[in-house]
Ligand SMILES: Nc1nc2c(ncn2[C@@H]2O[C@H](COP(=O)(O)OP(=O)(O)OP(=O)(O)O)[C@@H](O)[C@H]2O)c(=O)[nH]1
């Protein structure tokens with residue numbers, strides 16, 4: 001009997017061209033036994049949600065360094081709701097000012113990670129969602 | 134028919150994604166749903182895309198799907214993209230979607246990434262089962278991209294009606310397939326990265342390989358065409374789509390369609406039997422009995438064949454009655 005794998009979409013919405021952080025997270029999650037769907041740079045909110053739906057992921061991890069998080073993330077949350085992906089959790093990483101983070105957490109983002117967050121922390125938080133600490 | 138399978142037949146993509154997960158994980162619910170949908174399968178053209186890592190398989194799938202939808206806008210096309218599972222962690226990074234931007238949010242396209250989960254042969258154990266779900270859901274064609282193939286990843290041939298082998302210059306010192314023997318499974322040979330200087334030499338090598346495989350041409354025999362493409366800008370893709378179409382017509386007209394369908398189903402059925410068998414012996418040969426016999430093997434008191442025979446008759450047959 002196969003154990004269910006945790007599936008995570010790692011996406012980089014917006015226009016910035018730096019995917020190092022996203023790749024590091026993707027590898028860390030893989031090394032923790034998860035299946036990571038990595039979609040690469042410059043994803044539109046529509047692409048993010050379509051991928052999350054088709055891939056039936058448990059978690060969406062967004063990496064945004066462009067500063068456009070306050071327009072991109074609410075749009076993604078809105079599309080997620082419309083696609084009825086209510087049980088899919090959204091994690092956000094990037095350079096996010098504290099005030100913005102607060103707003104986004106209230107709007108439904110599960111966690112916000114700044115630069116310097118250890119990958120172990122992210123792995124633990126995701127596992128925590130599924131009761132596998 | 135359950136609500137979930139009904140929703141899948143009604144075109145609910147969320148339900149489809151869910152059911153694929155259940156089938157991929159081989160849950161009881163997934164198995165039941167698959168059997169329930171089975172009558173609705175068998176019409177779809179399954180196309181395999183294989184070739185060395187980095188040859189441009191995903192990029193080609195991206196353009197090919199676009200081209201198919203340009204020719205037939207009413208179609209719904211599915212892609213299953215398989216990438217390897219890490220043997221160390223059991224996790225995977227599935228990256229084929231990176232090259233499928235043009236079709237990523239097209240409502241006529243459904244893309245699903247699958248991790249190989251330890252299966253050899255370039256596919257996952259339940260890839261065929263997942264393709265049956267997509268088949269029942271009305272996707273036609275279904276394109277399956279294998280893990281970047283090395284030598285022996287030829288399982289796709291027993292699962293697809295048409296196999297596209299993607300080659301590219303500059304992946305090694307030579308055309309990869311020449312060493313690999315995956316040429317034998319090709320119905321269509323795509324020489325991608327035709328924008329590269331070494332493409333002429335690569336085509337020569339491919340042609341001589343092909344000539345060895347087909348020393349003489351019989352009437353009505355399918356000989357794989359060699360088609361040049363640049364998958365990053367769509368050059369040559371119309372010809373690939375045309376060849377796919379022609380191959381499908383050839384299969385129907387020669388009776389090979391049924392033959393391939395039978396091979397697919399036989400592989401499926403045998404796979405399920407083997408799995409059942411495996412589960413049974415794990416169930417009926419108790420751990421302590423296994424250990425006892427195994428200890429004697431370690432001590433070299435009992436030879437492997439004799440040990441297997443003893444476990445089979447003294448444990449398996451006895452316990453399973
Ligand atoms: N110059 C050139 N580059 C190409 C062409 N097609 C693909 N590429 C590039 O080749 C690289 C690999 O392409 P993919 O489509 O990811 O190859 P793949 O066979 O799917 O790779 P795996 O899934 O990892 O086995 C990418 O950087 C592509 O942009 C082409 O026709 N010409």
Ligand SMILES: [Mg+2]
Nearest residue numbers: 190191229278
């Ligand atoms: Mg690929």
